Amino acid sequence: MGYPHPIHPKETAVLSTHFGNEATRDYTGAVDRGTYTALKKALAMTPEAVIEEVKASGLRGRGGAGFPTGLKWSFMPKGDGKPHYLVCNADESEPGTFKDREIMRWTPHDLIEGCAIAAYAIGAETCYIYIRGEFTEPLAIMERAVTDAYANGVLGAAVLGSSTRIDIVIHRGAGAYICGEETAMMNSIEGKRGNPRIKPPFPAQAGLFGLPTTINNVETLAAVPHILNRGAAWYKGLCLGNPKSTGTKLFSVCGHVMKPGNYEITMGFPMKDLIYDLAGGMRPGRTLKAVIPGGSSVPIMDREEAEAALCDYEGIVEQGSMLGSAGFIVMDDSADMVYEIYRLAKFYAHESCAQCTQCREGTAWTTKILERILTGTGRQEDYGLLADLADNMTGKTICVLSDSCAAPVVSGIQKFRDEFEAYLGGAKVLAHV
Amino acid sequence: MPTITLDKQVLSFEVGATILDVARAHDVEIPTLCWYPKLPTVANCRVCLVAVEGQEKLVPACNALASDGMVVHTENEEVRKARQGVLSLLLERYPAGHLSNGGRTHPRNEFEEYLVRYEVPAKVSGEMGLRGGDVRPGDVMIQHDMSLCILCTRCVRACEDIQQVGVLDVELRGEYAQIIVGGDGDPDHAGCTWCGECVRVCPTNAIFEVMPRERFGPDTIATPDRVVRSVCPYCGVGCQIDMHVKDEKILRVTSPWIEERTPNFGSTCVKGRFGYDFGQHRDRLTVPLMRRGWVRGDNGTWTWTGETPRYREGTWPTVAQGGRNRKPRPPERQTGKPPLTGLPVLADDPDIRDRNATPPEWYEPFREATWEEALSLASQEFLRLRDAHGPSALAGFSSAKCSNEENYLFMRLVRGAFRTNNVDHCTRLCHSTSVAAMNRALSTAAASGSMREIEEACDVIFVSGANTTETHPVFGALLKRAVAKGAKLIVADVRRTELAAMADVHLQMLPGTDVALYSAMLKYILDEGLEDRAFIEHRTRDFDKVREAVQPYTLELGAKITGIPAEQIAHAARIYATGPNTSTLWAMGLTQHAAGTDIVASLLNLMLCCGMVGRWGAAMMPIRGQNNVQGASDVGAIPFVYTDYRTVTDPANRAEYASEWGVPAESLSLEDGLMVTEIAKKGSPVRGMYIMGENPVLSDPNVTAAEEWFRGLEFLAVQDLFLTETARWADVVLPGSSFAEKVGTFANTDRHIQLSEAATAPPGDARRDLDILIDLSNRLGLETTHAGAAEVMDEIARVTPNWRGVSYDKLRREGSVQYPVPTPDSPGTAFLFAEKFPTPDGTALLVPVEYLPPSELPDEEYPFFLNTGRQMYHWHTGTMTRRAPGLDSREPVPVVEMHADDAATLGVEDGDTVQVTSRRGSVLIGVRVSERQARGQVFIPMHYREAAANVLTNPTLDPYAKIAEFKVSAVRIERVTAAIPG
């Protein structure tokens, strides 16, 4: 559902069916419409069977990297006698991305159900839901829902009357983007500085508190009950051609469109339709200039690429970018690309955890150079300097924040060079940034 | 074995090795900045990136695991470019003017060397600005220049993971990220111990030592003439250190490389790194001194023309009198750490040493003398007293601060020339009860294991009466690391020390109730069947007697006597007994009691009945105090034994030493000699003394009486670095040499014999102690022809079976060796007693003991328990540390520590002056309110002559080892207002 807009006929509402429905978001409402039946079903299966089902559905991580979820679960050691952990990544801080927020606001019990199923599948008794600090309303709703779930025997020592124990602990973030990165999140939950960790070891070997851990995005986990209820084959069938990208996905569309919102569409849906039809197209008299499809951490697509792309993992790669978190930042011809890129770089410079030399220094330096280009003191060498920095920042650091900063810069210069030229040639200048 | 291809070389590796590990093992150099051996890998600098075929991205060699068949390029074009990228990004924020204008030939640190090696172009713009961070303004030992910081975070990890302190951290994000000191920039508030581990690991000298720089300038310290391996002169851990020397001056101390097998793995505490400079203090004696009144006749003989009978007078206050003078107000603080602000800084107050320097009037009774004069007087008087009053009229105090060779020659001189066994040293006041108890039970006098095994293999650490993090900080850090890795910790201590506060169980007993505690633990263990039956049966004797003896000590009785809740005693006993590997550590808290031998014996009973000795991980560890207290005893500087604890009463032993020394056997005494605490005592037969490097006038219990006694001696020769409280009463003072001025070996607490090389020559006319001993021995008629320390060691090896394989060649080759070393090719012995004990039948003797309360308990008149001991920043009588400005600035003034409630009852606050009075004397001293003290118990450190703890302590002696009850006496405390009571 294109919340806050009514469902568009071209949408396939699965996760978003109940968005906006006050009546079904509390415990009784949710149970009335069928929540927790999938959990019951899962508890009657073996954990391995649950993992197989999720594998068969083709579900891939919705947090950005698109890693196959069932496969990730299968990495968890079996019978090692150690406590395992599940972490639900509800830090949603990616610019332009606001889908997890709506899942938590409207279907908190579906998320709890997804967490419980995943925890059962990977042998975890404890699940942490790490909620972005600024999400005060979703936090209140989730806390309430967890309390109700405990009160009704869904969580705790005997989940739905079974012998399985599952506890959910809600952890509130404190406003650092980097804590959305999975290993930084683990440090943060442990009370440490939110620095991403180096790999190896991988979380499935040594994650939270040094113990085997799986971490999944809110949307990923929220999709799991539907898969168990309606079957892997059904989910896999939700696919418009490319069998590697299955199911439905929430796309957060924002920026210069008439109807910004969350649209749930089947994987493989044409981006053109998403922008011009579902999201209402450009403002009158404006034309599409650029789209950053994966939150802000991916290369910028120009109009032609965007109009040609299919909305799934591979479709967007084909057009030179990445699906990421599927937060679409849409820009029309009024956008100043140099300035927009500068804003993005500044965001990453501010959020860099500062471990890696290239990221700590590179994001800040990139920002400074873009700043001087904007204010009229740029030099021709700055292209080379920016390219050099981007090269250093790409593929060489602990996490990909550094790459995320470089991506829009490189693609921006490449695709919108004329706008840079305008600044460097003195045709355009900002008094301050 | 799997292999990888590293730049065309095919190399095998152990699974689990990183690419860097493989490279280092085969001398392939990969640059690293954030990586440092033994620190957790963080892979944040990214300078070690290498290319792996088949992998899209470069990987950090320090964290990427090698895998079979991997093909790695460590220096290809892509890799070099990535490294240049990292280095130029760092250079951009680095103040490196000198690097772009020709200074490239003189890189000053690891980072600059890489800049040169990778031909990093000069910095582009500098628009990134220099980095900031906390700089420790005004700190006299460690400061920061954070513009040099490259944020490798080695310092943060070294502080956190090696030292387990956690003062440093990174704050802020992105370009603003920087190193901070605690929450507010004040190292004190953050618990800094000034160990300088951060200085050691920093690759850019962003963190540096202040004093060397202020004294010599950065250029001088960067270019030492030589670097000499030495051994720290302070505690029994025996840290190896490197001394940098230029123009015969010691510039600074640095750490041996962390991967070298030194007892300290190169770490030091504050004293090791910053306390070396006492040797350069201007109070150093550089010529022999002779008391005015000694006159030489024409025939060359000396006559005393002063007072008779001898009773020396001084124009200065005695220790007891000085204790009653008003002191400066101590810095105010809660837990023993002054705020940095307000402390005198070197720049403002160039000579904070003035405060503690030898008072000028102490020199008044002396005139300068030649060595010939001084030594001829000494030999004349020693021989005269010996011949007139018999050998027992003479005695010598050797020194646990001196080398094995010096101690050996000293005891040889006393035995061979004085012809008495009256030779002892400060072990008497320290672990003599441990030695007595261990000798009785196991026929041994040293630790059974190694310090490192506690980190490597121990499951439960039992620490009793040892404030290890302050008194043996490097070992303390090791214990904390072991706990961090999961070992359980039980601490039995009257104070809530740092270790106690972090322990699984803190058994906070009433002073002196140890026997009741260990007996109650043992009874509980036996009742519960937790003892090691097989060990008891095969490895011990007299178990039944001990079982009998502990029967009365139920948990209830134990709780009643010790004040520890019964369930805590039971809990601790269970942890102790179930190990599986429990190590037993103790120090002065156990030994310095009138019942010290019994206390140690009851602890040994507990240990033996649980079978907690003789395995790697189950160590028996008396933690020795001085850096060579182990060695001084091992080489026979104690009254009952020659080297290797061979008794003097056995004619066969005597014959062997007599022939080695070339003296008639009858000239060596077969009688046990007198001990320290028996010698300096009214009624002792001793009339003349030779004291080398000890300061009994401050260290003896009841110094009031001791000082009286020394003033009345007929002849006193003192060999020392400074005119100490004892030396000021001497007839001749012989200026000796500091540890840095001579070669010699020291034996540490875990039996490492270590060679300390000479860094400089002694100042002025001062001589090496070994040379003085050789000269004096010859003058006394004991022929001594050793050409140097190495030859002395050869002789020690000949007469000491456990050291037979030790030689200077071996030590220089291997760095150090853990005795027993029976043969020259022996690798040494890391732990003892795997199969049997060195007793005649190979089993350990269990000795039943009974609890006796301390000889002096608080009463109405003297309501407080007084405890005495050491502080982190000072050493024993302060002769050295109070002349090391960095150390002294941390603890400049004596204080009495007490519980806040007691302070409130007395109506005093932190910093106020009180009068502490015992049955022996009284001192005026400042108050420090401390969370460590229990109510009703106060603590006074032993280091300060101006408020000497031993004016107050109880001189009651242990019947076996003759140690005094330093740890328990009763005192009264009164608030002192303006007027100082007479």
Ligand SMILES: Cc1cc2nc3c(=O)[nH]c(=O)nc-3n(C[C@H](O)[C@H](O)[C@H](O)COP(=O)(O)O)c2cc1C
């Ligand atoms: C800098 C950075 C920020 C991230 N922020 C988020 C986030 O806010 N929410 C999220 O779900 N994943 C985020 N991720 C991705 C997570 O690291 C991780 O891949 C994801 O939670 C895995 O879940 P999934 O497999 O269900 O997608 C971030 C990654 C990086 C590198």
Ligand code: SF4
């Ligand atoms: S890439 Fe940036 S954010 Fe990620 S770990 Fe390195 S410094 Fe931190």
Ligand code: SF4
């Ligand atoms: S101060 Fe030195 S050790 Fe610490 S982070 Fe900076 S460069 Fe590294």
Ligand code: FES
């Ligand atoms: S040395 Fe490997 S990343 Fe720093």
